[in-house]
Amino acid sequence: MSSQAEISERMRAILIDWIIEVQYRLTLMPETLYLTVYIIDQYLSMESVPRKELQLVGISAMLIASKYEEIWAPLVKDLMCLCDNAFTRDQVLTKEKAILDRLHWNLTVPIMYMFIVRYLKAAMCDTELENMAFFYSELALVHYAMLVYPPSVTAAAAVYAARSTLGMNPPWTDILEHHTGIVEPQLLYVLR
Template sequence: MTSLMLIQTTMIHNFALHLLVISTDIYIAETKKRPSTDFMEKIQKDINASMRSILIDWLVEVAEEYHLVPDTLYLTVNYIDRYLSGNEINRQRLQLLGVSCMLIAAKYEEICAPQVEEFCYITDNTYFMDEVLQMEADVLKYLKYEMTAPTVKCFMRRFIRAAQGSDEVPALQLEFLASYVAEISLLEYSLLCYAPSLIAASAIFLAKFILQPAKRPWNATLDHYTLYKPSDISDCVKALHRLFCTSSGNNLPAIREKYSQHKYKFVAKKYCPASIPAEYFQDAGN
């Protein structure tokens, strides 16, 4: 082997190790930036999971109105849940918390974030500018200005590339369908028990199953890139499957209507089989 070839091989090896370190770091970071899974029971007295769902459904509409990137929505929900994990709030201020968290997330993610006046306007001027700014300050202080957080969307970008490695299913349909599944998970307080990376992997599993019910959704490539085996994501996939099957009948339509549009290939209208074969959750070699 020539010196040049040796250098190139070493560089490729080091780059691969660097990618592995990045991957490991993001899994560690997600555990540090996750909200409590029981704040409704232990911290909150005047709000409940249903109110949280209604708020997030409305924030989806706000994000669509202002053409915000998906990361802004996911970060907004992360900030809301982390704040509620340690601060009791009354129902009259829940929407204020929502717009303030979206203001912070938009400043973090958007090239041109909406101004604070626009967030006041979107609430029919229920809150004044100084109230939004004060809540923004309270959230930033409580979160100790730690605004970077690995969300489902962060993991989805990596995982979807691995899932699109073959030409068996249309790439855009898979991406949009997995995104729809991941987004409806934001509404469910009960799903906070699952890590963002686990929800991302489960959303891709379910999307692949819906598009090709007769074929095993998981493979060695997804094992490698997600670090999850089918048995690891079984419970979460089943929870998302129930959510998908009942989404057409709930009274929170924003996400469903969003993904029922032509630009998202009407993925919210996809038929989903009533059950997932148990063998699809068996790990390779079992």
């Protein structure tokens, strides 16, 4: 964010929170959400974006992620409608191409969702633990400070926080340590 002249961490958080709402409203797959946030963050790290175009970057990133992850991607006009038609179809498609060009079309990346699903299997979780872990992972998506950690560490921290919140004892097991390669003191450092 230090390279952004007009965009702050708070503005990024508002955008990501809105993207999460859009993902739920359109009933898109979780992979689409996590890839969308990855694309937004990568693009913002490479390109200075004017404040008035931040939502355009978000919706274009979601269009890209939807085309990559979904069987049926939402229509551009539906995404435009969610933005109160603040942008034209040409603007969305032009920004989509600009983002893809800037990222060199590299979309196959390890996102937090892939790790959290694996870690939850290792934790032999129930629905309550799963919901709590995904709640924490979505909170992590919003908070800029969490970007310093690799997706695997953030996913492990979400599972650890969920297990701790639900009073599971121990909060971090040998099996989870084996599957994540992360020991409990590392997680406590992330969650401080």
